[in-house]
Amino acid sequence: MKTMNFPIQMLLGAILAIPAQSVFAQEASLNAANTAWILTSTALVLFMTLPGLALFYGGLVRVKNILSVLMQCFAIACLVSLLWLIAGYSLAFGTGNAWIGDFSMVFMASISEDALAGDIPLSLHAMYQMTFAIITPALIVGAFAERMKFSSMLIFSALWLFAVYIPVCHWVWAGSGWLFEKGLLDFAGGTVVHITAGVAALVAAIVLGKRNGFPTTAMPPHNMTMTVTGAGMLWVGWFGFNAGSALAANGNAAMAMLVTHISAAAGALAWMAIEWMRFRKPSVLGIVTGMVAGLGTITPASGYVGPGGALIIGLAAGIICFVMTQLVKRVWKIDDSLDVFPVHxxxxxxxxxxxxxxxxxxxGAFSGQGFAAGINSMSEQLGVQLLGVIVTFVYTAIVTYVLLKLTGVFTSGLRVTKEEETIGLDLSLHEEDGYKL
Known part of the structure; x- marks a missing residue:
C-alpha cells in the first residue's frame, strides 16, 4: 500500500508545503477539464446542504419544527461561508505548523484570479473546501433538533468551526498536518467531516438532554416525502463530495464515483433487509438512512478502494449503523434526534x-507485494488509521463539551423553554408556520 498513488494528499502536499505567496509564483498551467469538474463538484457539495440535508432533516422532525431546521441549515451555510473567508481557509490550509495553519490567506486577499492550486484555480480550491466546512456543522443540527436556541446554535457552530473542524482539517489534509505526514488515509472526510460531526452530535445530545416526552412519546417524521427528496439530493451531491476529492477529472475520480454509488446501494439494501427481518416490514425511512450510512462510510475510503471493497463497506455500514441506532436510542436512551452519531x-x-x-x-490485492509483506503493510496502515480515529474522536468530544458549556454561559442556557418546545420552534423562535393548510 505504500506504493499507491493518493492524488488529493500528493496535490495538497505539493501546494501547502510553501507559503501562499510562493504558490502564486509557481509556473503551472490551468487544466480546463479538471477545473470544470471541480466547479461542478463544488456546486454538488453545496447542493448536499442546500437543499439536500435541509430537506432530509426537515422531513424527519415534527411539523411544528420544520422551519427551524431549514433555518438552521441555511444560517449555517451563510455563517460558515463568511468565517471561511475571514480566516477559516487560511487556518485550515495555510502552511503553519503540524497543528494549525497560518494567516497568509486571511480574507483571501492574497488569492488572485490567476493563482493556482496545482492545475486548478486556488480560488476554486478555497470554494470547494468551503462547501465541506458548511456541511459538517450542519450535520450536527440533527442531534439537537427541536430543542436548541437559535442563538446558541449560531454561537456554537462558529466556535466549533474554529476549534474542531479547522484544526482536524489541517491535521489530515494540509501538507504540514501531523496526521497527513503519518499517512492517514481519509480521501473525502471520514475523520474531518463524519467523525467530528458524529461525535459532536453525541456530546450535544447528552449535554442538552432529551426532548420533552422522549422516549415514551412517539415523535414520527412529519413528511417522509420531503425526507426521501432530500435523500436523493444527498446521493447525487455525494458524487461531488467523493469523486471531486480527486481534484482532477481522471480515473481516480471515476473509481471514487463508482464505489460511492455501490456503497450507497449496498448500505440501503442491508439496512432495509435487517429492518425487514426484525420488524417484519421494510420502511422508507430505513432504506434512505441505510443509503446515507453507506455514503458516509465509503467517504474516507472512496479514493483508495475498488468495487469489491465498496460492496463490503456498504453492507457493513448498513448493518453496523442500524445496530448502533438501536443501541443509542433504545439501550443508552440518548436522544440523538436524527441519528447523527450512529450513522455519521x-x-x-x-x-x-x-x-x-x-x-x-x-x-485482496497488495499492490504487487508478497502476501506477508502485504499483511505487514496493512497492519502498519491500520495502526495509522486507528490513531487518526482515536485522536479525532477524543479531541472532538472534549472540545465540543467545553464549547457547549461556554455557549450556554453566553446565551443563558442552550435550550428553549419547556413552553417554547411544546409550541414548537417555528412559532416560538421565528413566528412563522411551515405550512398554511
Missing part, C-alpha cells in the same frame, strides 16, 4: 478503519 460518527469510524484494509483497486 460510526460510519466515519468504520470507513476510516476499512480504508486501511481495502486500500487497493482489487479486493
Amino acid at each position: 460518527g460510526i460510519g466515519g469510524v468504520l470507513g476510516t478503519i476499512l480504508a486501511g484494509v481495502f486500500a487497493s483497486t482489487e479486493l
Whole structure:
C-alpha cells in the first residue's frame, strides 16, 4: 500500500508545503477539464446542504419544527461561508505548523484570479473546501433538533468551526498536518467531516438532554416525502463530495464515483433487509438512512478502494449503523434526534478503519507485494488509521463539551423553554408556520 498513488494528499502536499505567496509564483498551467469538474463538484457539495440535508432533516422532525431546521441549515451555510473567508481557509490550509495553519490567506486577499492550486484555480480550491466546512456543522443540527436556541446554535457552530473542524482539517489534509505526514488515509472526510460531526452530535445530545416526552412519546417524521427528496439530493451531491476529492477529472475520480454509488446501494439494501427481518416490514425511512450510512462510510475510503471493497463497506455500514441506532436510542436512551452519531460518527469510524484494509483497486490485492509483506503493510496502515480515529474522536468530544458549556454561559442556557418546545420552534423562535393548510 505504500506504493499507491493518493492524488488529493500528493496535490495538497505539493501546494501547502510553501507559503501562499510562493504558490502564486509557481509556473503551472490551468487544466480546463479538471477545473470544470471541480466547479461542478463544488456546486454538488453545496447542493448536499442546500437543499439536500435541509430537506432530509426537515422531513424527519415534527411539523411544528420544520422551519427551524431549514433555518438552521441555511444560517449555517451563510455563517460558515463568511468565517471561511475571514480566516477559516487560511487556518485550515495555510502552511503553519503540524497543528494549525497560518494567516497568509486571511480574507483571501492574497488569492488572485490567476493563482493556482496545482492545475486548478486556488480560488476554486478555497470554494470547494468551503462547501465541506458548511456541511459538517450542519450535520450536527440533527442531534439537537427541536430543542436548541437559535442563538446558541449560531454561537456554537462558529466556535466549533474554529476549534474542531479547522484544526482536524489541517491535521489530515494540509501538507504540514501531523496526521497527513503519518499517512492517514481519509480521501473525502471520514475523520474531518463524519467523525467530528458524529461525535459532536453525541456530546450535544447528552449535554442538552432529551426532548420533552422522549422516549415514551412517539415523535414520527412529519413528511417522509420531503425526507426521501432530500435523500436523493444527498446521493447525487455525494458524487461531488467523493469523486471531486480527486481534484482532477481522471480515473481516480471515476473509481471514487463508482464505489460511492455501490456503497450507497449496498448500505440501503442491508439496512432495509435487517429492518425487514426484525420488524417484519421494510420502511422508507430505513432504506434512505441505510443509503446515507453507506455514503458516509465509503467517504474516507472512496479514493483508495475498488468495487469489491465498496460492496463490503456498504453492507457493513448498513448493518453496523442500524445496530448502533438501536443501541443509542433504545439501550443508552440518548436522544440523538436524527441519528447523527450512529450513522455519521460510526460510519466515519468504520470507513476510516476499512480504508486501511481495502486500500487497493482489487479486493485482496497488495499492490504487487508478497502476501506477508502485504499483511505487514496493512497492519502498519491500520495502526495509522486507528490513531487518526482515536485522536479525532477524543479531541472532538472534549472540545465540543467545553464549547457547549461556554455557549450556554453566553446565551443563558442552550435550550428553549419547556413552553417554547411544546409550541414548537417555528412559532416560538421565528413566528412563522411551515405550512398554511
